[in-house]
Every structure is written in structure tokens, then in C-alpha cells.
Amino acid sequence: MPNQKVFFRVSLSAAVKVSSFGLLLGVAAQAHSEQGVVAPGESKVIESGETVKNWALQNGSSLTVNGATTAAIRSLGAQLTVNSGSTIERIVAQEGSTVAIQNSTVMSTAPGASAMELTNGTATISGSHLESAQSVGLVLNRYSSTPGGSTAHVSNSTIKGAQAGASATQLSELHFFDSLVQGTAVGSTGVLLIGGSASAQNSMLVGERNGVRFTRAAGITDDGTLVLDQSTVEGKTGAAILVAGQTGRIPTATIEVSNGSQLIGGNGNLLEVTGGATANMNVNNSHLNGNVFVEAGSSANLSLQNHSSLTGSLLNVDSLAIGDGSFWNLTGNSLVGALDLAGGTVKFGETDAFYQLDLETLSGNGTFVMGADFAQGLNDFLNISGDATGQHSLLVASSGLEPVSPGDVHIVHTGGGDAEFSLVGGAVDVGAWSYGLKQDGNDWFLDPSARTISPGTRSVLALFNTAPTVWYGEMTSLRSRMGELRHHDAEGGGWIRSYGNKYSVSGANGVGYKQSQRGFSLGADAPLSEDSQWLVGVMAGHSNSDLDLSRGTSGTVKSYYVGGYATWMDADSGYYFDGVIKANRFENESKVGLSDGAKAKGKYGTNGIGASVEVGRNIKLENDFFVEPFAQASTIVVKGKNYGLDNGLQAKGQNTHSALGKLGVTVGRDFIMDDGSIVQPYLRTAVAHEFAKDNKASVNGHVFNNDVSGSRAEFGAGVAVSLSKNLQLHADFEHSKGKHVDQPWGANVGVRYSW
Numbered sequence: 001m002p003n004q005k006v007f008f009r010v011s012l013s014a015a016v017k018v019s020s021f022g023l024l025l026g027v028a029a030q031a032h033s034e035q036g037v038v039a040p041g042e043s044k045v046i047e048s049g050e051t052v053k054n055w056a057l058q059n060g061s062s063l064t065v066n067g068a069t070t071a072a073i074r075s076l077g078a079q080l081t082v083n084s085g086s087t088i089e090r091i092v093a094q095e096g097s098t099v100a101i102q103n104s105t106v107m108s109t110a111p112g113a114s115a116m117e118l119t120n121g122t123a124t125i126s127g128s129h130l131e132s133a134q135s136v137g138l139v140l141n142r143y144s145s146t147p148g149g150s151t152a153h154v155s156n157s158t159i160k161g162a163q164a165g166a167s168a169t170q171l172s173e174l175h176f177f178d179s180l181v182q183g184t185a186v187g188s189t190g191v192l193l194i195g196g197s198a199s200a201q202n203s204m205l206v207g208e209r210n211g212v213r214f215t216r217a218a219g220i221t222d223d224g225t226l227v228l229d230q231s232t233v234e235g236k237t238g239a240a241i242l243v244a245g246q247t248g249r250i251p252t253a254t255i256e257v258s259n260g261s262q263l264i265g266g267n268g269n270l271l272e273v274t275g276g277a278t279a280n281m282n283v284n285n286s287h288l289n290g291n292v293f294v295e296a297g298s299s300a301n302l303s304l305q306n307h308s309s310l311t312g313s314l315l316n317v318d319s320l321a322i323g324d325g326s327f328w329n330l331t332g333n334s335l336v337g338a339l340d341l342a343g344g345t346v347k348f349g350e351t352d353a354f355y356q357l358d359l360e361t362l363s364g365n366g367t368f369v370m371g372a373d374f375a376q377g378l379n380d381f382l383n384i385s386g387d388a389t390g391q392h393s394l395l396v397a398s399s400g401l402e403p404v405s406p407g408d409v410h411i412v413h414t415g416g417g418d419a420e421f422s423l424v425g426g427a428v429d430v431g432a433w434s435y436g437l438k439q440d441g442n443d444w445f446l447d448p449s450a451r452t453i454s455p456g457t458r459s460v461l462a463l464f465n466t467a468p469t470v471w472y473g474e475m476t477s478l479r480s481r482m483g484e485l486r487h488h489d490a491e492g493g494g495w496i497r498s499y500g501n502k503y504s505v506s507g508a509n510g511v512g513y514k515q516s517q518r519g520f521s522l523g524a525d526a527p528l529s530e531d532s533q534w535l536v537g538v539m540a541g542h543s544n545s546d547l548d549l550s551r552g553t554s555g556t557v558k559s560y561y562v563g564g565y566a567t568w569m570d571a572d573s574g575y576y577f578d579g580v581i582k583a584n585r586f587e588n589e590s591k592v593g594l595s596d597g598a599k600a601k602g603k604y605g606t607n608g609i610g611a612s613v614e615v616g617r618n619i620k621l622e623n624d625f626f627v628e629p630f631a632q633a634s635t636i637v638v639k640g641k642n643y644g645l646d647n648g649l650q651a652k653g654q655n656t657h658s659a660l661g662k663l664g665v666t667v668g669r670d671f672i673m674d675d676g677s678i679v680q681p682y683l684r685t686a687v688a689h690e691f692a693k694d695n696k697a698s699v700n701g702h703v704f705n706n707d708v709s710g711s712r713a714e715f716g717a718g719v720a721v722s723l724s725k726n727l728q729l730h731a732d733f734e735h736s737k738g739k740h741v742d743q744p745w746g747a748n749v750g751v752r753y754s755w
Helices: 020-025 455-475 478-482
Strands: 037-040 043-047 054-059 062-066 069-076 080-084 087-094 097-100 106-107 116-119 121-127 129-132 136-141 150-155 158-161 164-169 173-177 180-183 191-196 197-201 202-205 210-215 225-229 234-237 241-244 252-258 262-265 269-274 278-284 287-289 291-294 299-305 308-311 314-323 327-329 334-345 355-368 381-384 391-396 411-413 420-423 428-430 431-442 443-455 494-504 513-526 534-548 554-569 575-593 600-616 623-638 642-643 650-653 656-669 679-692 698-699 702-703 711-722 727-738 741-754
Touching: 020 269, 037 043, 054 062, 062 069, 069 080, 080 087, 087 097, 106 478, 116 121, 136 150, 136 173, 164 173, 164 197, 164 202, 191 197, 191 234, 197 202, 234 241, 241 252, 252 428, 269 299, 291 299, 299 308, 314 327, 327 741, 391 411, 420 431, 443 455, 455 494, 455 513, 455 534, 455 554, 455 575, 455 600, 455 623, 455 650, 455 656, 455 698, 455 702, 478 494, 478 711, 478 727, 478 741, 513 554, 534 575, 679 727, 711 741
Parallel strands: 037 054, 043 062, 054 069, 062 080, 069 087, 080 097, 087 106, 087 116, 097 121, 106 129, 116 136, 121 150, 129 158, 136 164, 150 173, 158 180, 164 191, 173 197, 180 202, 191 210, 197 225, 202 234, 210 241, 225 252, 234 262, 241 269, 252 278, 269 291, 278 299, 287 308, 291 314, 299 314, 308 327, 314 334, 327 334, 334 355, 355 381, 355 391, 381 411, 391 420
Antiparallel strands: 129 136, 136 158, 158 164, 164 180, 180 191, 191 202, 202 210, 210 234, 262 269, 411 443, 428 431, 431 443, 494 513, 494 741, 513 534, 534 554, 554 575, 575 600, 600 623, 623 656, 642 650, 650 698, 656 679, 679 711, 698 702, 711 727, 727 741
16 A cells, blocks of 8 residues: 555544544554554554554554554544553544553644544543644544544543643533543643543543633534542632533533532632533532632523532622522622522531622521621621512521621512521520511611520629639538537537539510529538637538530639638527628530531639628427527628620629628437437528619629519428437538529538548
């Protein structure tokens, strides 16, 4: 066959069919004048070390390359097998040719020459490297007169090209598995789809400009798809995916992004649609970062499903559907035509950045997470120009700062429809107050007329108010503090008691909380003289109180105290006196659960001092019964403190006062055991009244009165046991019910040793 130096080029868009004879005549390349021809029905095997030459495979023939190096190979309806270790200059396969390449290299350096071209052919490429220094690494093409295209399956391979890593025209399919496809020159594309389709599993598609580019050839009416599974598409200087139309050539791209796939755009855009083109992208179980830009006159429809997310801004997107468990996180002002939520979430970026989302319509049911800086009057805004339907929740960021004007916090506007909006948890915490949501026509605002005390304020007021109950829980009466002293006259000794209390407090300002206290006290005393009826002693102790204010808000008070006491008892008359003075250090901490699910914290320390005086008379009755009326007066002052929560809320507390008076009676009986021990069970009842009313505190400049004044009834029972002259045990239980302070239960046990 004559040797003619004719170079055959295949168009990227559509190949023109030539005769078999013409193809074989054009097999020679510039660098190699020698060529081999494999005739129809003939099979040829070339081994390593054979002369490098061009090869032409005629219809029905086959060529196997075993570790050899060849120039260009052209196949017409033939079968080409390239085995491990082979190096090929270029491959062109047409008219039903099949190509299998394994662990080999195809490297093209000629101007305009791709590394491999398939025209109505199929290829399987495994563990190989294909590269074109000046054109496209792998081209899939078709004859315009045929109903089908070409197909290539590429696994564990690298495909590179200066203009594009790979390209496919209409009806052709590229399938990549564990492979890298890369455009290497400035302005290049990883994969170019001119009506063709591509799928990638666990692969990377990278271009210096775009990772994947969709276009359409003249006269073509159909477009392919891009399916990504655990794969990455990257455009180093441009968008990850570009869908580009031009006059008469306007593509419609279908894109599936699944199972952790990523789209990376060097210009910040994961998808761009231009020139009147259309992109339909479905995201499934993947998390994308980047913007979607749609040029005027073009369109894009997005769907986020199966716990997917998109972080970025959307501009001129026609429709967005967000399924249950999926969310869109805005990073800038965005414009979307129709937003449909099926349990999905839209988050307006970070809490310190504020955006507007413009929609034409809203439907479905979902959640909008919105931020606000109420101190500056800034907030995210949902603006719907058309109809809005469905039920939607607004999760507005809480703040400890006061709003400029709560009535001006405009959250949502619609053009009409029957949509319903509500606040998550029913309120948003802003400074000292929690606000509800108010609808005014087609607009929604935070409602200043329906405000309640915020959790932050409640925690502040509770901590300011807790010190007196802490102090009283540490004290109680003489009998419950030290047991029965009369069994062995005024003998000095040492004692220790452990106690626990539960309080339920509801202040006049509506702040209620539950307090659980546990602690211990210990002390030692001695008579003033050998025959004195006076005992004087010192005491110390510690208690820990936990506050529960509901809605995830809690507090703790750690109390450390020291004190002194004096007790007088007259054995003949039964009269007694007990006086205690006690100084405390309170370490307070609050943890606030806010309406948006966030937490705020604050802590401070303060000091307090208080005194208690109890007087009474033990009256002996018949059969070892006794009755003991008593009166008790107590007062405490806790130093005020200024402190703040870490969300900006500021609190200022004045000195906290308490003045408690109590009248009561104890009745009991002494049982003398055979061994000489004494068991004394008793019952106690009393009426207590809190006189202090003016305990004011301010939160962000709003003044609240921590008033817990009022009366309560107390009931108690206990037992004191003198085991010997020196050793005594006692236990005491109590319960009270009052206007502002209830004590569901209190209990303490103690032991005293006399010397």
C-alpha cells in the first residue's frame, strides 16, 4: 500500500465518515515512515523490542501489543489489546473498534493530536496513563449519521490533556472509576461534555479553569448527564461546573452529586450557568461549599436531599428544593425563584453576618435559622415577593444585648398566601426579655407587647435571690442543728451534721426555680466555766446548691462559711437561748439555655453575713412528755454584685436582705431504755414570715424586684438518741408551704460527742 504522509483529524463535535481505504492511507505519522497493516480477519501480536512503527488495523482484524513501543495505531472496526508495559504514541479507533488498555502509556505530543480518539467505538482502560501535550487526553466521538456514540470505561488511571482531560460528544459516555482526569494548560477543562455524558466514582475531575464544562454542538438537540459518586470536581481558577450556551447551541445539563462528592471552584462558584443554558442539579448525601451563579436569561434548578448541605450564595436560581435533614447555609444575599421545603432548613450564615434572601414563592414546611444584632438594629431578612404557603419555623439567634426598638425587628415579608410562621420554642431571647412573633398583614415582627422575662434574666434573679435560702438551709433550729443538749446538761463537745434541702421558689416577678441543697457543718464548744449554763463554740461548713430554672437553664451556688454561737439553758426553768452569727462566701455560676439552642454562662462571687436568735422554754409534762414553744428571728445581708453573661447580658444586684421571724412549738417524749440510753422523738410546727420586700436587681437597665416576702407554715419531725453520756445521735425532717417559698423536704443527721 502506498505510503502517504496524510494526518487524519477527528472533530470534537461530530466525525465525518471516510472510506476504509482512505483511513489506512492516512495511517503514517510525521516521525515514522514505516507502518504495519493488519488485514481483515488477521491477528497480530507484537512484543517488546520490535521496531517502532505505525499500525493500521483493517475491519475484522486484531492487534495485541505485549510490552512493546509503537507509533500511532489506527483501528477501523478492529480489536486492539494493549497489555502491561506498552507505550503508544497515539490511538485512533473508529467504526465499532474495541480497545483494551492495561497498565500502559499513551502519550501524544503532536500539535492538535489527542492521545486517544474513539469514534463509534468502545474502550476499557485500566491502570494506565493517557496524555496529550497539546490537545485532549481522551476523545469520545460519533459519526453524525449513526444512532449511537462511543463508550469508555476508565479505572485506576490518569487521563490528562492540555485543552481537556477528556471529552464526549452526543450519545457518547465516559465512565471513570478511581481515576484522575485533568486539563493541564491555562484555561483548560477537566471533562468537556458536548452533548455527551460522564460518570465518576471515587475520582477527580480537575481543570485549570473548569472541572467540567457542558456545551452543545451545532444541530444537536440532546444533552448528556454528569453523575458523581464519592468524587471531586475542581476548577482551579473558574467554577467547578460550567454550563455554557451560545446562540443556537443552548445546552440543558443534568447533574447528580452523590455520596460525599465535592465541587470546588477557584472563583468561589461551584456551578455557573451562562448563555441561556439550563442546569438541573440534584445533590444527594453530599456537602457542598461554593456559590451558584446563574446569568440573566439562563436557569438553574437545584435539589438538596438525603442529609445534604450547600454553603454559599445563590443568584438567579429558578428553584430550590430542600428535603428533610438537608440544609442551605447562605454566605451572601441570595435570589431564588421558588423555594420548596420538605422539612429542610435554610440558615442565614454566621450570627455576625446579616443577609437578605429574596424569593418569588415559598412552599412546603421548613425552618429558617436567622441571626440578629439587636443592639445595632441589624438582622437577617426573608423577603418573598409572591405567595407563601405552608408552615415554617423561625429560629432567631438569641442575644444578651438590648434591641434598639423591638417593634422594628422585621423578620419576614410575603406578597400573599396563607403561610404560617412561628418562633422555635415560641420565643426569642433578646436581652432582659423574650419576645413572641406578631403578624401584621403580610409581615412578621418580634412582638414587644408579648414579652416575658428571658432565661438569662431569670438566672440572674434566681442567683441574687438564692443566698437567703442557702443560708437558712445551713442553719435551721437549735434542736435540728445540735440535737438535744439537755440530757447531759451544758457539757462541751464537738459535733458534725450532714443535711439536704429541696426548695421551690416563685418570686413576685414571676421567676420560679427549684433549689437542691446538700452540705455539712461541724463545730466545737465549751462551757464558760465549770458550773456555767452557757456554751460557746465555733462552727464551719460548706454547702452546694443546684438551681433548675427549666428550659435548659441552671445555676450552682457553692457556699463556704464560718461562725460562732452561744447557747444558754436553765435546767430548772427550761428556758433556753441560742444565738448564731455566720459569715459566708458564695460562689455563683449560671448556665443559660437560650431560645436558639445556644448556651450562655456567667459567674461571680460575693460575701454575706447573718445572725439568728432563738429563744424558748422546755416544759416538762407527765409521763416524760414535753412541750417546747420557741421563737426565732434571723437576718442576713448579702453584698450586691455586678456581673454579666458571655452573650452580652449585664446584671447589677443591690444588697440582698432577709428578715425572717418564726413562732413554733415542739412536742415530744423521752424514752429511757434499759441500758440507760434515751430516745426522744418529737414533732414540730411553726409559722414563719419573711419581712424583706425590697431586693432590687437590674438587668440591662431594667429593674426587677426580687420580692419573696410572705408567710409559710412549717412541719417537722425528728429523733434524738443519747447512746451514752458522751455520744448522741439525731435526725430531723421538715416540710414547709408558703406564698413564695416551699420546702418539699429537708433532712439532716448529726452526731455529738461530749467531753
